[in-house]
Amino acid sequence: MTSAARTFASISSVTPPPGAPARLGRAVVLGGSVAGLLAARVLAEHADRVVVIERDPATDHPGARRGVPQSSQVHALLRGGAVQLERWFPGFADRAVAAGAQRVPADRLAIYTDGVAAPGNSDLLTSTRPFLEHQVRELVRGLPGVELVTGRVTGLDLGGDAVTGVRYEADGAPRHLAADLVVDASGRASRVSDWLSAAGWNAPPLTRQVTGINYATAFFRRPPGEQDVSAAVALVTPETGGDLGGATFTPVEEDRWIVLLAGFGECRPGRTAEDMVRRCRQEFPEPFGRVASGELLGDVATYRQGDSRRRDWAAAARLPAGLLAVGDAVASFNPIYGQGMTSAALHASCLSRWLRSGADLGAPARAFFALQKVVVDAAWDLSSGGDRSRPSVNRPPRGLERVTAGLIDLVVDATVVDPVVARAFDGVTQMVEHPQTLASPGILWRSLRARRTPRPQPTPALEPADRPA
Numbered sequence: 117m118t119s120a121a122r123t124f125a126s127i128s129s130v131t132p133p134p135g136a137p138a139r140l141g142r143a144v145v146l147g148g149s150v151a152g153l154l155a156a157r158v159l160a161e162h163a164d165r166v167v168v169i170e171r172d173p174a175t176d177h178p179g180a181r182r183g184v185p186q187s188s189q190v191h192a193l194l195r196g197g198a199v200q201l202e203r204w205f206p207g208f209a210d211r212a213v214a215a216g217a218q219r220v221p222a223d224r225l226a227i228y229t230d231g232v233a234a235p236g237n238s239d240l241l242t243s244t245r246p247f248l249e250h251q252v253r254e255l256v257r258g259l260p261g262v263e264l265v266t267g268r269v270t271g272l273d274l275g276g277d278a279v280t281g282v283r284y285e286a287d288g289a290p291r292h293l294a295a296d297l298v299v300d301a302s303g304r305a306s307r308v309s310d311w312l313s314a315a316g317w318n319a320p321p322l323t324r325q326v327t328g329i330n331y332a333t334a335f336f337r338r339p340p341g342e343q344d345v346s347a348a349v350a351l352v353t354p355e356t357g358g359d360l361g362g363a364t365f366t367p368v369e370e371d372r373w374i375v376l377l378a379g380f381g382e383c384r385p386g387r388t389a390e391d392m393v394r395r396c397r398q399e400f401p402e403p404f405g406r407v408a409s410g411e412l413l414g415d416v417a418t419y420r421q422g423d424s425r426r427r428d429w430a431a432a433a434r435l436p437a438g439l440l441a442v443g444d445a446v447a448s449f450n451p452i453y454g455q456g457m458t459s460a461a462l463h464a465s466c467l468s469r470w471l472r473s474g475a476d477l478g479a480p481a482r483a484f485f486a487l488q489k490v491v492v493d494a495a496w497d498l499s500s501g502g503d504r505s506r507p508s509v510n511r512p513p514r515g516l517e518r519v520t521a522g523l524i525d526l527v528v529d530a531t532v533v534d535p536v537v538a539r540a541f542d543g544v545t546q547m548v549e550h551p552q553t554l555a556s557p558g559i560l561w562r563s564l565r566a567r568r569t570p571r572p573q574p575t576p577a578l579e580p581a582d583r584p585a
């Protein structure tokens with residue numbers, strides 16, 4: 117195992133890291149979405165007080181929020197994220213299911229690659245994004261020493277070589293909070309880099325990669341009872357579908373299915389109710405057509421994301437002490453890979469390891485950013501590598517990227533005929549294993565051998581495609 121894969125395994129482990137908790141007076145978290153809430157959960161073991169400042173007012177029920185415009189879209193919780201939620205909140209899945217989330221056993225999950233079915237390898241916990249976030253928020257709200265404050269963060273206080281506090285506005289008035297540690301969890305539009313630059317510090321270098329991903333999400337009524345296929349993912353490779361990315365459906369709370377169609381560049385499938393239903397019935401394997409034959413609930417919600425972004429904190433030359441960043445504020449990926457919330461959960465795990473490592477809290481958090489980089493690299497390499505093969509993105513891979521892209525293609529191709537390869541690939545895409553585990557001699561040999569195995573027939577769509585008049 118390479119050292120990155122070993123570090124990833126230790127971050128993903130649910131065994132508490134060795135070492136005593138650090139002792140902090142007050143920790144302040146900027147942003148109370150998934151990443152901020154999970155950071156607060158970890159910080160609660162180390163700080164007398166944890167204050168989460170979130171600009172959207174907290175509500176007593178799940179619902180879409182202005183600060184998270186993506187919340188109306190499909191949000192898959194990968195297995196790596198589900199494991200971490202269970203670690204930080206034992207009994208999380210049972211509680212979520214009791215409140216309405218759905219459990220999909222692996223044998224009722226179908227993965228289609230260009231229409232060819234393979235069984236799923238991971239049990240899923242499925243719900244809408246507002247529902248999941250609400251579950252986490254309620255648990256964090258109940259932690260001793262944690263306070264959720266409604267306010268808009270406007271800047272950092274910097275004194276000497278450290279961040280010493282946070283400025284924010286609440287109830288129309290400017291406010292200030294001294295802090296021993298500040299964690300930026302304010303999402304991909306975070307302004308912390310600007311504030312650092314303005315104060316003469318180095319902002320972390322920002323990398324963007326074009327994705328131009330288009331989402332269309334709709335809800336359909338879900339009839340009572342079990343279905344043979346309770347959830348499905350249909351991947352469409354560039355060779356077959358060009359810029360058509362794929363589709364998913366999963367069961368969610370309140371007896372609904374949530375259905376997503378995705379495309380790259382100018383490919384915008386499913387933007388109207390008619391187009392969504394027609395494509396599900398004609399262009400994707402038959403279970404999609406059955407789901408979309410039910411009653412459509414509400415409108416189709418669309419979303420476009422222009423790029424994936426990462427801020428490389430590990431590479432920033434001069435950083436103040438007392439400042440960390442987690443979640444989308446560090447890296448936000450093409451959502452089609454479903455990595456965001458799980459990355460945030462793994463960043464929380466990095467935070468826990470770092471705080472228990474005897475780190476010097478009076479110095480920049482370099483060791484934290486080095487740990488976190490392993491998680492970010494793993495997610496970024498997989499998703500940005502996949503995106504590069506799309507005609508509309510099509511930045512040809514360079515150097516090592518070319519080797520990685522070739523290996524991933526080989527493995528993906530084998531998943532439909534070799535269950536061992538499919539399981540290994542699932543572990544990586546579910547962020548339980550590091551991508552380098554796919555480069556093991558056993559997996560590569562099996563993937564090469566699979567090339568000689570005839571492909572199964574694709575599952576047909578529910579109805580034949582419309583013929584041009």
Ligand SMILES: Cc1cc2nc3c(=O)[nH]c(=O)nc-3n(C[C@H](O)[C@H](O)[C@H](O)COP(=O)(O)OP(=O)(O)OC[C@H]3O[C@@H](n4cnc5c(N)ncnc54)[C@H](O)[C@@H]3O)c2cc1C
Nearest residue numbers: 147149150151171183186191192269303443444451456457
């Ligand atoms: C279309 C789409 C689909 C996605 N699908 C998936 C998926 O299937 N699976 C998955 O795991 N992830 C998915 N993601 C990613 C996921 O939404 C994020 O990774 C996840 O929300 C964690 O992000 P975060 O908490 O870092 O930031 P966000 O969720 O963006 O939250 C940032 C928070 O900070 C607050 N904030 C911002 N500025 C301030 C300020 N100045 N003061 C106070 N508060 C502030 C905001 O109000 C917000 O609550 C998707 C993303 C998109 C765009």
